Amino acid sequence: MSNSTRVIQYGLGPIGGAMARHVIERAGLDLVAGIDIDPAKVGKDVGDAIGLGRSMGFAVVERLSDALDQSEADVVLHTTSSYFNTFQDQIVETLEAGLDVVSTSEELSFPWLAHPDEASEVDKVAKRTGKTVLGTGVNPGFLMDSLPLNLTAICQRVDRIDVTRVINASTRRGPFQAKIGSGMTVEDFKTKMDAGLMGHVGLPESVGMVFHTLGKALTRYESGVEPVVAEERIKTDYFDVPPGKVRGLKQVARGYTYEGEFMTLTFIAALGAGDEADTIEIAGSPDLKVTLQGTNGDIATVAIAVNAIRRVKEAAPGLVTMRDLPIVTIW
Numbered sequence: 001m002s003n004s005t006r007v008i009q010y011g012l013g014p015i016g017g018a019m020a021r022h023v024i025e026r027a028g029l030d031l032v033a034g035i036d037i038d039p040a041k042v043g044k045d046v047g048d049a050i051g052l053g054r055s056m057g058f059a060v061v062e063r064l065s066d067a068l069d070q071s072e073a074d075v076v077l078h079t080t081s082s083y084f085n086t087f088q089d090q091i092v093e094t095l096e097a098g099l100d101v102v103s104t105s106e107e108l109s110f111p112w113l114a115h116p117d118e119a120s121e122v123d124k125v126a127k128r129t130g131k132t133v134l135g136t137g138v139n140p141g142f143l144m145d146s147l148p149l150n151l152t153a154i155c156q157r158v159d160r161i162d163v164t165r166v167i168n169a170s171t172r173r174g175p176f177q178a179k180i181g182s183g184m185t186v187e188d189f190k191t192k193m194d195a196g197l198m199g200h201v202g203l204p205e206s207v208g209m210v211f212h213t214l215g216k217a218l219t220r221y222e223s224g225v226e227p228v229v230a231e232e233r234i235k236t237d238y239f240d241v242p243p244g245k246v247r248g249l250k251q252v253a254r255g256y257t258y259e260g261e262f263m264t265l266t267f268i269a270a271l272g273a274g275d276e277a278d279t280i281e282i283a284g285s286p287d288l289k290v291t292l293q294g295t296n297g298d299i300a301t302v303a304i305a306v307n308a309i310r311r312v313k314e315a316a317p318g319l320v321t322m323r324d325l326p327i328v329t330i331w
Contacts, residue, residue, distance in 0.1 A: 004030035005309060008067050008099070009046075010090065011079035012036040012060060014173055015104060017050035019077050019302045024052065026306060028331075033067035034060045064093055075309055078103035082201040084115045088122065091133055095125045100312050101133040102305050106202035108135025110145070110209040110321050113218070123319035132315045136308050136322055138300035139165060140202035143278050143292070144265050145209040146322040151280060151288060152214070158284040160262050161210065167269040167297065168276040169248055174238035176297075180269045181227060181246040182239045189227040189246045199225040200267045203253035207263055211255055213323050220256040225249055228270040236271060247271040304328060 005028060009020040012034050023031045034046040041049045047056040061067050064076075076094045081087045084107045091108070094101050111119040126133050135141065144163045152158050169177050181189045181198060192198045203223060211218040228248040234241045241247050248270025255263040278295050282288040311325045322328070 004028055005075060005313065006030050006032045006071065006073045007309070008033040008035065008064070008073045008076045009050075009079075010035045010064070010076050010094070012038070012041055012046075012049055013079065014175060015298060015301060016077075016079035018298060019079060019305060020046065020050045021052055022302050022306050023077070024056075029306070029309070031056070032071035032073050033058065035062065035064060035067050036060050037062055064090075064097060068097060073099055075100040075102065075313065077305055077309075078105065079305075080105070082106045084108065084111060084118050088118055091122055092125050095122075095129045095131050095133060098129060098131065100131050100309075102308050102312055103133065103135050104137045104141075104301055104305055105135055106137065106140055106205060108133075108319075109137065109140040109202060110205040110212070111135070111319075112212070113208040114204055119319060126319055127317045130317045132312045132317055133319050134308055134312050134315075134321070134325070136304055136328075137202075138295065138297050138304060139200075139267075140206045140209070141322050142300070142304055143280075143295070144203070145206040148280050148282065149210060149213055149323055150327070151282060151290060154286075155282060155288070156285045158214065158282055160264075160283045162264045162266075162279075162281040162283075163206075164266040164277075164279045165268065166273055166276050166278075168271075168273040169269050170234070170236045170271045170273075173298065176269075177236060177238050177271065180248045182236075182248065182271055183241050184227075184246045186227050186229060186244075186246060189249075193225050198249060199223070199251050200249075200269070203251065203265050203267065206265060207253060207255040209321060209323055210263055211257075216257050216262060218255055219258055221253070222256075223251065223253040225251045228268070228273075230271070234271045239271065241271060248273065303330070307331065 230247040278292040
C-alpha cells in the first residue's frame with residue numbers, strides 16, 4: 001500500500017496495544033513498528049505482544065532508533081506516560097527523527113499553563129524539523145474541552161460551563177479499576193491522595209484550553225479528590241470490595257475569572273456507578289444541556305488518536321492542540 005501512512009506505535013500497554021490493533025484494521029494506515037520498554041514484550045512479534053492473534057513479522061523493539069532501522073515511518077502514535085518530565089525527551093527524539101506525533105499524554109493536551117518552558121521547547125523543535133505534535137484523547141482532548149468549546153459556537157453569551165463525567169468502572173479494565181483506588185481503605189486512599197498519587201490527570205489542561213480559547217483570565221484553579229466508598233459489596237472480574245472500602249473517586253476542578261467561578265469539571269469513576277454519562281451544561285444565551293451516553297473511554301481514546309492522524313499530517317508544523325485543528329472526524 002504505497003499511499004498508506006506508515007505508523008509506529010510507541011508504547012504497547014492496554015491503550016497502545018488497542019491502538020496498534022485499530023491501526024492494522026484501518027484502510028490507509030500501515031503499522032510498521034512497535035516500541036515498548038517491557039522486557040516481557042521486547043523481542044516478541046508485535047502481533048503476539050498486542051494480542052492480535054497472528055504474526056506481524058516484526059518484533060517489539062526498545063528504542064525509536066531500532067524501530068527506524070526496521071522501517072521508514074511517517075507518524076508515531078505515542079502512549080507512554082501522562083507526565084511532561086517523563087515523555088518530553090521521547091517527543092523531541094521523535095520530532096528530530098522527522099516524524100509527526102499524536103500522543104495521548106494528558107499533560108501535552110494543553111501544556112502552556114503548567115509547563116510553558118517545556119511546551120515552548122517542543123514547539124521550537126517541531127517547527128525546526130517541519131513536523132507537528134498533538135496531545136489528544138477523550139479526556140482531556142474532547143469531552144471536557146474541545147466539545148464544550150464547539151458547543152459555544154451556537155451561543156450568543158456564555159456565563160459558565162459545567163461538565164460532569166460519570167464512569168461505571170465495573171465495566172473497565174483491571175488497571176483502571178486499580179488506578180481509581182478500588183478495594184483500598186479510606187485511610188490508604190487519603191495517604192496516596194496527599195502524596196499526589198490519586199486522581200485523574202488532565203483537568204488543569206482542559207480548564208486551560210477552555211479559558212485561553214474563550215479569552216478568559218484564569219485567576220484561580222482549585223481541584224480536590226475524595227474517595228467514593230462502597231455501601232454494599234461490589235464484585236468485578238478484578239476486585240471484590242466489601243462495604244466501607246473504596247470503590248472509586250470523585251474529583252472536582254474549578255476555574256475562576258476575576259468575576260468568580262466560570263468552569264467546573266466533575267470527574268466520577270467508581271465501581272457500580274449509576275447514571276453513566278457525560279453531561280455538558282452551558283449557562284448563557286441560550287442555556288444548553290447536552291448529555292452523551294455510550295462513551296467508552298478506551299475505545300474513544302483509541303479512536304480520536306487514530307482519527308487525528310490525518311489532521312496532524314495536514315497541519316502546519318509545531319505543537320498544536322485540538323482547538324487548533326479542523327474538526328477531527330472518522331475517515
